[in-house]
Every structure is written in structure tokens, then in C-alpha cells.
Amino acid sequence: MGRRNEHTREELREISLQAAEQLVIAHGLMGLSARKVAAGIGYTVGSLYMVFRNFDDLIIQMNERTLDALYEKLAAAVTNPPSPTAAIEALAQTYLAFALSETNRWLALYEHRMPEGQAAPDSFAEKVARMFELVQQHLASLCPHRSFEEISLAARALWSGIHGVCVLSLDRKLESIGGRTMQQVANSLLDNYLAGFVAQGVSR
Amino acid sequence: MGRRNEHTREELREISLQAAEQLVIAHGLMGLSARKVAAGIGYTVGSLYMVFRNFDDLIIQMNERTLDALYEKLAAAVTNPPSPTAAIEALAQTYLAFALSETNRWLALYEHRMPEGQAAPDSFAEKVARMFELVQQHLASLCPHRSFEEISLAARALWSGIHGVCVLSLDRKLESIGGRTMQQVANSLLDNYLAGFVAQGVSR
DNA sequence: ACCTGAACACCGTTCAAGT
DNA sequence: ACCTGAACACCGTTCAAGT
Numbered sequence: 001m002g003r004r005n006e007h008t009r010e011e012l013r014e015i016s017l018q019a020a021e022q023l024v025i026a027h028g029l030m031g032l033s034a035r036k037v038a039a040g041i042g043y044t045v046g047s048l049y050m051v052f053r054n055f056d057d058l059i060i061q062m063n064e065r066t067l068d069a070l071y072e073k074l075a076a077a078v079t080n081p082p083s084p085t086a087a088i089e090a091l092a093q094t095y096l097a098f099a100l101s102e103t104n105r106w107l108a109l110y111e112h113r114m115p116e117g118q119a120a121p122d123s124f125a126e127k128v129a130r131m132f133e134l135v136q137q138h139l140a141s142l143c144p145h146r147s148f149e150e151i152s153l154a155a156r157a158l159w160s161g162i163h164g165v166c167v168l169s170l171d172r173k174l175e176s177i178g179g180r181t182m183q184q185v186a187n188s189l190l191d192n193y194l195a196g197f198v199a200q201g202v203s204r
Numbered sequence: 205m206g207r208r209n210e211h212t213r214e215e216l217r218e219i220s221l222q223a224a225e226q227l228v229i230a231h232g233l234m235g236l237s238a239r240k241v242a243a244g245i246g247y248t249v250g251s252l253y254m255v256f257r258n259f260d261d262l263i264i265q266m267n268e269r270t271l272d273a274l275y276e277k278l279a280a281a282v283t284n285p286p287s288p289t290a291a292i293e294a295l296a297q298t299y300l301a302f303a304l305s306e307t308n309r310w311l312a313l314y315e316h317r318m319p320e321g322q323a324a325p326d327s328f329a330e331k332v333a334r335m336f337e338l339v340q341q342h343l344a345s346l347c348p349h350r351s352f353e354e355i356s357l358a359a360r361a362l363w364s365g366i367h368g369v370c371v372l373s374l375d376r377k378l379e380s381i382g383g384r385t386m387q388q389v390a391n392s393l394l395d396n397y398l399a400g401f402v403a404q405g406v407s408r
Numbered sequence: 409a410c411c412t413g414a415a416c417a418c419c420g421t422t423c424a425a426g427t
Numbered sequence: 428a429c430c431t432g433a434a435c436a437c438c439g440t441t442c443a444a445g446t
Contacts, residue, residue, distance in 0.1 A: 004430065027320060034420060044431050046422080055420060110375060111317065116231060156384055157369070157392040164368020165361070171314060180360055188361040189397065196399030208411065238439060248412055250441080259439060 013051045013061075015041045020062045021105065029108040034058070059112050060124055066105045067127040070098050074134055084142035085194065091135055092162045092190055096182050099166040107170060135159050143198065154197055161189045217255045217265075219245045224266045225309065233312040238262070263316050264328055270309045271331040274302050278338055288346035289398065295339055296366045296394055300386050303370040311374060339363050347402065358401055365393045 007015065019040035023032045034055050038045045052058040077094040081087035099106045114120055136155040143151065169182040211219065223244035227236045238259050242249045256262040281298040285291035303310045318324055340359040347355065373386040 005428085009429095028317070030317060030319070033418085035418085045420080046432080047430055049421070050429075110371070111315070113232070113234065113315065113375075115234070153384060153388060153392050154396075156372075157365075157389045157396070160368040160372045160389060161361075161365035161393055162368070163372055164364040164366070167314070167371055168360075168364045168367055171317075180357060184357060185361045185364060188357050189365055192358075192361070192398075192400030192404070193393065193396045194400070195404050196396030196401075199403060200396070200399050209409090237437085239437085249439080250413080251411055253440070254410075 009051055012041075012043070012047070016048060016051060016058065017062050017065060020058060021065070024062070024104050024108050025102075026104075028104045029059070029111045032059070032108075056112075056114065056118075059108070060120055063109050063112060064124055064127055066102070066109055067124070067131070069102075070095075070106075071127065071131055071134075073098055074131060078134065078138060081138070084138050087138040088135065088142065088158070088194070089187075089190060091138065092158075092186050093183070095162055096166060096186055099170060100182065103170060106166075110167070132156075132159060142194075154193075158190065158193060161193065162186055165189060213255055216245075216247075216251070220252060220255060220262065221266050221269060224262060225269070228266070228308050228312050229306075230308075232308045233263075233315045236263070236312075260316075260318065260322075263312070264324055267313050267316060268328055268331055270306070270313055271328070271335070273306075274299075274310075275331065275335055275338075277302055278335060282338065282342060285342070288342050291342040292339065292346065292362070292398070293391075293394060295342065296362075296390050297387070299366055300370060300390055303374060304386065307374060310370075314371070336360070336363060346398075358397075362394065362397060365397065366390055369393060 016037055019037045020032060023036055023040065034048055035045050037058070038048055048058065052061070073094050074091055077090040078087045081090060132155065135158060136151055139155050139158070140146070140148075140151045143154075146154075165182055165186045169185070220241055223241045224236060227240055227244065238252055239249050241262070242252055252262065256265070277298050278295055281294040282291045285294060336359065339362060340355055343359050343362070344350070344352075344355045347358075350358075369386055369390045373389070
């Protein structure tokens with residue numbers, strides 16, 4: 001057997017990642033397996049290893065696409081913002097909306113963990129950093145007199161906070177009862193933090 | 205074979221959960237398997253199903269123990285607090301310290317997901333709610349004139365925020381660079397949020 | 409009633425063998 | 428060079444069979 005050559009390596013990679021995405025969208029990261037991806041594209045499991053180093057590599061590459069899609073939406077949401085505050089609120093709102101509409105793909109971003117010793121590739125870390133800088137940038141516009149240190153700390157705190165709201169809201173297991181929407185909680189976090197941040201110096 | 209009767213059902217459950225805990229502490233949730241737990245206690249895999257409905261049930265019960273341990277530390281940290289603000293800061297600090305020292309057990313709490321349709325048992329949700337109420341209680345002391353609605357929203361926002369700081373700090377994959385400690389980021393979140401919350405009305 | 413051992417249906421990964 | 432098919436070492440889960 002062999003030598004079908006219907007697809008180039010790049011095409012094989014492309015349809016594999018598309019198939020993986022569909023499986024995750026439909027059944028979450030737990031519903032994803034190398035064998036199912038292979039079946040979905042009409043190849044044998046073994047052929048995936050021509051294109052991906054291993055299963056984690058496939059997941060990481062799929063997740064990088066999700067990060068790209070998320071970044072596009074975030075960047076689009078803050079082109080020509082009316083004010084720095086509006087920009088930061090738009091970033092938070094867009095992040096929440098993405099987590100809500102693309103839930104399974106978004107969940108897969110942090111459900112997946114690297115094996116014990118290994119770390120995610122630099123390309124992955126860079127895509128995360130790129131999103132983080134978006135927050136930092138508009139926070140710097142809001143408080144031009146603050147030092148880089150202060151801005152980066154605040155950006156990290158806000159970003160972590162909004163992320164935490166998503167995590168706890170979408171994980172039904174950890175979700176504490178009470179009919180709050182993600183948006184309400186996120187707005188509370190954002191507004192009160194920014195009020196404190198603008199009014200007083202950044203803490204200790 | 206069979207009828208060894210060395211342990212009662214309750215003892216079997218106990219040593220299984222202890223073995224599971226050890227495996228998670230050593231190698232994370234990914235290093236846990238029913239077969240390894242069985243090997244660790246000197247039984248066959250099948251016998252675990254006398255005590256646990258399935259593998260998820262074992263994990264949930266192990267995680268409930270972690271929640272208990274966490275709750276003990278949180279509750280102990282806020283007996284006779286000098287002030288409501290100090291109490292809230294102590295809760296955050298204790299939560300961070302637990303995540304840092306018991307990292308793999310803490311990570312297992314939210315790395316584990318229920319299968320597609322199922323939800324975690326009520327006992328699990330109750331333990332989460334109990335921790336949440338601790339925050340709510342001391343936030344109410346801080347702002348006695350605020351409505352229950354406002355307090356619960358603020359508690360949820362703060363709790364989510366602190367949780368987000370932990371998540372992003374401990375997940376090496378999503379961690380954005382910058383030499384901030386978890387404590388610094390959490391303090392920024394807490395202090396600025398509380399400053400905003402005390403100063404102005406709770407947002408929109 | 410308790411526990412085993414084997415079976416079943418799944419995994420990720422490798423690799424000799426075919427074209 | 429590409430791809431398969433089978434093998435390997437693992438999974439969670441079930442259950443007839445033994446004591």
C-alpha cells in the first residue's frame with residue numbers, strides 16, 4: 001500500500017487540523033483522538049506522524065489557530081477606540097464573547113497540558129504574549145504617567161482577572177451558584193479595578 | 205480467588221484515595237490511572253469498581269478531599285481577623301499559598317472535567333460554594349451598607365480574579381513572560397478592586 | 409460477598425513491508 | 428517517498444468464575 005499522494009504534506013496538515021477542530025467543537029478536547037482525526041480525513045493513524053511529531057503537537061497547532069482567531073477579534077475590536085477605557089472594556093468584552101461562542105475551542109486552550117517535562121513551543125508563547133501586549137498597550141494610553149512596571153503589573157492583573165471570570169463561569173464544576181452573567185462579573189472586576197488604579201497609585 | 209477481606213469497603217476507599225493523591229502529587233493528574241492506583245494498593249483494577257462508580261468518581265472524591273484541605277486553611281486564616289480588609293487579603297494569600305505548595309493537587313481540581321453530559325455531584329458543588337461564602341462573608345463586613353446583590357457580585361469578581369491569577373501563573377503554557385510573582389499580581393488585583401469598590405458604587 | 413483474571417473496546421506510537 | 432497494517436504498551440470497564 002502507500003503512495004496515494006492525494007495530498008501534499010501541507011494539505012494533510014491542513015485537513016488534519018480542520019478535522020481536529022471539528023471534533024473539539026462537537027465534543028470538546030476529551031472527544032479528540034488521533035485515531036478519530038485519521039478516520040475523519042480517510043487516512044490511517046500512522047500517517048499523522050508524517051506531519052505531526054506526536055498527538056500533543058497536533059493539539060498545540062490546533063490551539064495556536066484558536067489563538068490566532070482570538071487575536072484577530074481582539075485586534076479588530078480596538079482599532080480606533082473612542083478612549084483607552086473603551087478599548088480595555090472592548091478587549092474584555094471580546095474575550096468573553098469568544099469564550100462564550102467558541103466555548104469548546106477556548107476551553108481546549110487551557111484543558112490541554114504538556115507532558116511532565118516538556119514546554120509548549122515558542123510560537124505558542126509568542127501568540128499568548130501578543131494578546132497580552134494588546135491589553136498593556138491600551139492600559140499605557142489610559143495612564144501615560146505610570147511606569148512600565150506599573151502598567152505591566154496592572155495588565156497582568158486585569159488579564160488574569162478576566163480570564164478567571166471565564167474559567168469559573170464556563171467550568172460547570174467550579175461554578176458557584178448565583179445568577180450572575182459572565183459580563184456582569186467581568187464589568188465589576190474591570191470598573192472597580194480601573195477606578196482604583198486611576199485614583200490611587202498601583203499597590204505595593 | 206477473592207475473599208481476601210483484608211480491608212473493609214471503607215478502608216479500601218481510603219487507601220485508594222491516598223494512593224491516588226500520592227500519584228497526583230508526584231506526577232500530576234495525567235500520571236493518574238485506575239490501574240496504577242490498584243497496583244499501588246495491591247489489588248486488581250476490577251476491585252476499585254466495588255468502591256467507586258467509575259474513574260471520574262474516584263477523581264472527584266480525591267478532589268473533594270483537596271477542597272476540604274483548602275477550606276480548612278482558608279477558614280483558619282480568617283478566625284479573628286483584625287479587619288475585614290485583612291481577612292480578605294488573608295483569604296487571597298492563603299489561596300495562593302495553597303496553589304503554590306500543593307500545585308499538582310490544586311491543578312487537578314480544575315484539570316479534571318466531567319464527561320460530556322454529566323455534572324459533578326452536589327457534594328462537590330457544596331464544597332465550592334462553602335469556600336465562596338467565606339469571601340462573601342468578609343466582604344459584607346467590609347461594606348455593611350451594600351446590598352446582598354452587590355456583595356455577591358463583588359465576591360464573585362474577586363474570587364474569579366484571584367483564581368485567574370493562579371491559573372495563569374501556574375500554567376506554564378499560558379503564562380505571559382515578565383518576572384511578576386503571583387502575590388504581586390494578586391495584590392494589585394485585590395487592592396485596586398477594593399479601592400474602587402469602597403470608593404464608588406458597584407459598577408453598572 | 410469479595411476479588412481475580414481475562415476479555416472488550418478503546419488509546420498513542422512505532423515500524424517493517426508494500427508500492 | 429508515501430502510506431498501510433499490524434504490533435506494542437497502555438487505557439477504563441465489565442463480568443463470569445473462583446473461594
